[in-house]
Amino acid sequence: MVTIGDVATRAGVSRSTVSYALSGKxxxxxxxxxxxxVAIDELGYxxxxxxxALATSQTKVLGLLAEFLPDEFAPAMMQYxxxxxxxxxxxxxDVLLISEPDGPAALxxxxxxxMVDGVVLLNVAEHDDRLGVLxxxxxxxxxxxLPADPDGVDVFDLDxxxxxxxxxxxxxxxxxxxxxxxxxxxxxxxxxxxxVRRLRDAALDEADRxxxxxxxxxxxxxxxxxxxxLHHLLDAHPGATGVLLNNEAAAAALPAVLDARSASVPxxxxxxxRWSADFARYFSLPYSFVESAPDxxxxxxxxxxxxxxxxxxAAAEPHVVRLLPPVxxxxxxxxxxxx
Amino acid sequence: MVTIGDVATRAGVSRSTVSYALSGKxxxxxxxxxxxxVAIDELGYxxxxxxxALATSQTKVLGLLAEFLPDEFAPAMMQYxxxxxxxxxxxxxDVLLISEPDGPAALxxxxxxxMVDGVVLLNVAEHDDRLGVLxxxxxxxxxxxLPADPDGVDVFDLDxxxxxxxxxxxxxxxxxxxxxxxxxxxxxxxxxxxxVRRLRDAALDEADRxxxxxxxxxxxxxxxxxxxxLHHLLDAHPGATGVLLNNEAAAAALPAVLDARSASVPxxxxxxxRWSADFARYFSLPYSFVESAPDxxxxxxxxxxxxxxxxxxAAAEPHVVRLLPPVxxxxxxxxxxxx
DNA sequence: TCCAATCGTCGAACCGGTTCGAATGGCGTG
DNA sequence: CACGCCATTCGAACCGGTTCGACGATTGGA
Numbered sequence: 001m002v003t004i005g006d007v008a009t010r011a012g013v014s015r016s017t018v019s020y021a022l023s024g025k026x027x028x029x030x031x032x033x034x035x036x037x038v039a040i041d042e043l044g045y046x047x048x049x050x051x052x053a054l055a056t057s058q059t060k061v062l063g064l065l066a067e068f069l070p071d072e073f074a075p076a077m078m079q080y081x082x083x084x085x086x087x088x089x090x091x092x093x094d095v096l097l098i099s100e101p102d103g104p105a106a107l108x109x110x111x112x113x114x115m116v117d118g119v120v121l122l123n124v125a126e127h128d129d130r131l132g133v134l135x136x137x138x139x140x141x142x143x144x145x146l147p148a149d150p151d152g153v154d155v156f157d158l159d160x161x162x163x164x165x166x167x168x169x170x171x172x173x174x175x176x177x178x179x180x181x182x183x184x185x186x187x188x189x190x191x192x193x194x195x196v197r198r199l200r201d202a203a204l205d206e207a208d209r210x211x212x213x214x215x216x217x218x219x220x221x222x223x224x225x226x227x228x229x230l231h232h233l234l235d236a237h238p239g240a241t242g243v244l245l246n247n248e249a250a251a252a253a254l255p256a257v258l259d260a261r262s263a264s265v266p267x268x269x270x271x272x273x274r275w276s277a278d279f280a281r282y283f284s285l286p287y288s289f290v291e292s293a294p295d296x297x298x299x300x301x302x303x304x305x306x307x308x309x310x311x312x313x314a315a316a317e318p319h320v321v322r323l324l325p326p327v328x329x330x331x332x333x334x335x336x337x338x339x
Numbered sequence: 340m341v342t343i344g345d346v347a348t349r350a351g352v353s354r355s356t357v358s359y360a361l362s363g364k365x366x367x368x369x370x371x372x373x374x375x376x377v378a379i380d381e382l383g384y385x386x387x388x389x390x391x392a393l394a395t396s397q398t399k400v401l402g403l404l405a406e407f408l409p410d411e412f413a414p415a416m417m418q419y420x421x422x423x424x425x426x427x428x429x430x431x432x433d434v435l436l437i438s439e440p441d442g443p444a445a446l447x448x449x450x451x452x453x454m455v456d457g458v459v460l461l462n463v464a465e466h467d468d469r470l471g472v473l474x475x476x477x478x479x480x481x482x483x484x485l486p487a488d489p490d491g492v493d494v495f496d497l498d499x500x501x502x503x504x505x506x507x508x509x510x511x512x513x514x515x516x517x518x519x520x521x522x523x524x525x526x527x528x529x530x531x532x533x534x535v536r537r538l539r540d541a542a543l544d545e546a547d548r549x550x551x552x553x554x555x556x557x558x559x560x561x562x563x564x565x566x567x568x569l570h571h572l573l574d575a576h577p578g579a580t581g582v583l584l585n586n587e588a589a590a591a592a593l594p595a596v597l598d599a600r601s602a603s604v605p606x607x608x609x610x611x612x613r614w615s616a617d618f619a620r621y622f623s624l625p626y627s628f629v630e631s632a633p634d635x636x637x638x639x640x641x642x643x644x645x646x647x648x649x650x651x652x653a654a655a656e657p658h659v660v661r662l663l664p665p666v667x668x669x670x671x672x673x674x675x676x677x678x
Numbered sequence: 679t680c681c682a683a684t685c686g687t688c689g690a691a692c693c694g695g696t697t698c699g700a701a702t703g704g705c706g707t708g
Numbered sequence: 709c710a711c712g713c714c715a716t717t718c719g720a721a722c723c724g725g726t727t728c729g730a731c732g733a734t735t736g737g738a
Contacts, residue, residue, distance in 0.1 A: 001453075003694055014718045019696055026697095029716070046451035050398065051694035053389030054723045061454075064436070068421055075414025075621065082407055085438045094454070097403070097436040099424045112385035114340075115400075115433065223623045253623065259598070282414065283622075284562045284592070342724055353688045358726055365727095368686065390724035393693045 002043045011039035022047070053114070061094045062305065063110045063119035065130065068099055072123075072188070072221065073248040076294065079278055080122055080144060083298025091306045093117075104129045111137040118305045120144065120298070124155075125192020140308040140315070142301035144294075145195065150321050154304045156297045158274075159323035160195045163290050164203035164246075166326045167272045168212065171242040176270065176337045178213040179242035180233060182250045186218045199246050199274070215240065219250045226250050230257045241337035245273030245287075252283045266335035277329065287333040290326040297324070341382045350378040361386070392453070400433045401644065402449045402458035404469065407438055411462075411527070411560065412587040415633065418617055419461055419483060422637025430645045432456075443468045450476040457644045459483065459637070463494075464531020479647040479654070481640035483633075484534070489660050493647070495639045497613075498662035499534045502629050503542035503585075505665045506611045507551065510581040515609065515676045517552040518581035519572060521589045525557045538585050538613070554579065558589045565589050569596045580676035584612030584626075591622045605674035616668065626672040629665040636663070 008015045013032060020026040021036040028036075039045075053059045064084055066077055085095045096116055100106035107130050110116050117139075121130055124145030134141045135152050143150070146157045171179055181203055183189075184196045200216050207214035215237050220226050226249045234240070234257075245251045251273050263269050271287040276294050279285070300322065307314040347354045352371060359365040360375040367375075378384075392398045403423055405416055424434045435455055439445035446469050449455050456478075460469055463484030473480045474491050481493045510518055520542055522528075523535045539555050546553035554576050559565050565588045573579070573596075584590045590612050602608050610626040615633050618624070639661065646653040 001694095004696095005694080015695080016697075016719075017717060020717085023696080027716070032717080044451070046448070048393070048694050049452040049454045050389045050392030050396075051723090052696080054387070054393050054725085055694080055696040057389075057723075059389065061435070073621070074417050074421075074617070078413050078417050081436070082413075082438070085436055089439055094449070095436045096400070097420070097424055097434045099421070100428055109385070110433070112383075113388040115388045223620055227623075252621070255595070256598075256623075259595075278413070281562055282412070282591070284566075284595075340724095343726095344724080354725080355689075355727075356687060359687085362726080366686070371687080387724050390693090391726080393695085394724080394726040396693075 002045045006043055007039045007045050010043060011035040059115060059117055060092060061096050061116045062088050063096050063098055063116035065098050065103055065107060065119060066122045067103060076248060076279060079276055079294035080298045083295035084120055084302055087299040087302040104133045107133045111139050117309045120301045120305060126194035127192060140305055142305040144297050144301055152319060154319050155321040156300045157323055158292050159325055160199040161202035163274055163326040164199035165206040167244045168203050168206040170272060171270055172210045172212050174334060174336050176242045178239045179244060180237055180240045181214055181216045181244040182219040183246045185221050219247045221249050223249050226253045227257055242270040248275055248279060251275055251285060265333050268338055270334040272334060286331055288331045289329055291329055293324055341384045345382055346378045346384050349382060350374040398454060398456055399431060400435050400455045401427050402435050402437055402455035404437050404442055404446060404458060405461045406442060415587060415618060418615055418633035419637045422634035423459055423641055426638040426641040443472045446472045450478050456648045459640045459644060465533035466531060479644055481644040483636050483640055491658060493643045493658050494660040495636045496662055497631050498664055499538040500541035502613055502665040503538035504545040506583045507542050507545040509611060510609055511549045511551055513673060513675050515581045517578045518583060519576055519579045520553055520555045520583040521558040522585045524560050558586045560588050562588050566592045566596055569593060581609040587614055590614055590624055604672045607677055609673035611673055625670055627670045628668055630668055632663060
């Protein structure tokens with residue numbers, strides 16, 4: 001392995017000079033700079049990351065904590081990965097992917113061993129055990145998902161309450177008086193997915209304010225069951241003229257269900273959901289939806305994280321909670337109610 | 340930050356003794372071992388990964404090189420991630436996720452800087468530029484995807500030729516004489532996805548041997564276009580009684596297409612494809628398929644990689660090319676041809 | 679009782695970078 | 709021509725572990 005010493009010898013300078021040539025932290029003669037560059041090139045030198053980390057206590061690596069939950073729609077997580085890794089790379093960071101079931105332990109391990117300069121936590125629950133670990137170490141962290149107590153961390157998430165309101169308001173203004181909401185299953189909520197409840201509560205409130213009847217249900221996340229669930233739900237509320245979706249599996253299953261019922265959209269039923277553009281693409285969903293913007297959230301989280309890591313003044317700034325306002329992508333799946 | 344020196348002081352021993360207590364590489368008195376354990380516990384000591392890497396030249400990190408291609412089905416990649424990260428963890432390794440567009444450069448960067456002990460390359464193309472980089476550094480690497488020249492690396496992949504033969508044979512034995520094959524689009528092949536061609540060629544050969552007419556087509560990967568493509572394809576070959584799929588987008592679109600044509604399965608058409616169980620689950624695909632086993636391939640790649648890293652004798656063993664024999668998951672979507 | 683072997687622990691060197699203070703050289707100026 | 713200053717480079721210490729040879733204490737045998 002070629003080290004900085006080899007480069008120094010070849011260029012006829014000291015090791016420290018090579019280091020300065022690399023970092024530019026001290027002025028050097030053009031001549032020396034050139035000789036070092038040539039030596040590096042000829043020897044094919046790349047600094048040893050471990051040694052550098054030891055000396056600078058900076059690894060240029062970010063931790064990405066994700067949990068693969070069997071009942072959640074795994075592909076959705078991919079979009080976060082993309083936003084995080086791409087943004088990290090533009091700032092010169094690599095990403096350590098951590099998917100252990102025991103999140104707190106894994107987090108402690110990578111932070112305490114100084115493998116990473118900061119972490120992005122995905123899928124943050126209402127009361128997330130990882131937060132305690134993160135606060136104890138005092139290292140910077142950015143969350144995707146709003147916990148009950150966001151103290152000491154930066155939070156990025158979709159504004160779920162506003163999303164719920166916007167969806168109800170959208171149908172309400174078209175004249176709908178009775179609609180249905182399909183949320184993620186109960187166990188997602190219990191696991192800490194408070195966003196499900198936040199959207200639901202806001203939707204119920206907005207419906208109430210507008211005098212709209214809103215039937216709020218928790219649908220299964222299992223693709224094999226969600227179809228019949230939707231049938232039953234629609235059977236149970238024959239007067240409903242609109243469907244709101246906050247459940248990916250239900251969204252994927254809806255086209256077949258409506259087709260089987262010969263319920264055309266938007267003539268018979270108006271449909272609005274909450275998912276990502278990529279999700280809509282993969283499943284060819286022809287419905288209007290509020291973009292959940294996973295790639296954008298991942299990018300924002302990393303940007304802020306890097307700021308905190310690299311800029312001393314930023315480290316002292318108050319922590320932010322940034323909730324993206326809902327943006328409706330219109331696919332023409334809503335209209336005036338039938339009859 | 341608490342270092343090994345702090346622990347040593349607190350336990351009243353030397354730094355090296357603490358190190359030996361941690362690694363167990365030399366015998367210690369029970370008393371000393373206990374005192375060190377207590378000190379570690381009280382101080383909350385965790386070894387610094389950078390320092391350890393520097394001293395041992397082992398990082399306990401594996402690189403995972405993936406490319407996010409816009410026209411490939413991104414969620415499929417998730418299954419590989421799962422297999423790789425989980426297996427890595429059972430062996431005490433973390434995973435550095437590298438998704439840069441410039442694969443060779445990224446690979447060189449992480450290998451030359453000694454950030455990782457070895458790499459897993461996903462989606463390996465027929466002639467993959469990353470292989471040259473990998474061979475030059477001489478570090479261990481495991482591939483998922485069979486390149487033209489697998490010298491110096493371990494390769495794991497589905498046996499695509501056998502998969503093609505098996506699918507044709509399956510329908511052939513049921514009595515089908517004219518069938519259709521939908522492959523991935525041409526540009527996937529051109530980018531190096533030789534597996535597409537390997538399956539196709541073998542299928543054509545097998546059909547030839549059995550006197551079966553096989554119409555082999557390259558379908559679009561774009562969900563918006565693949566539906567009408569399938570309609571045209573089936574219109575063009577009204578005599579076909581079976582459909583083979585080696586194209587995820589086409590598989591996802593097929594149920595709606597067949598429904599629109601009132602072509603029931605397997606009465607009117609028999610269907611067999613190649614995808615993963617998770618893919619089938621997400622898209623509720625009711626068809627028989629050859630399992631492409633991404634999680635299993637990821638696991639095999641990591642197992643072998645770790646063996647090469649950790650066992651000196653393994654490092655010298657000849658490299659392997661392991662092609663998984665196709666396993667058909669029967670969902671009852673095939674039967675005797677109509678008429 | 680003395681010596682040798684064994685066991686357990688220590689000290690120092692090393693891994694490959696970074697960084698700070700000091701040394702060296704060239705230049706301009708008095 | 710001598711001096712001082714500034715720009716540039718060097719040397720040494722340090723980051724936090726691991727590892728090897730050596731040392732001291734204990735034990736066993738002669």
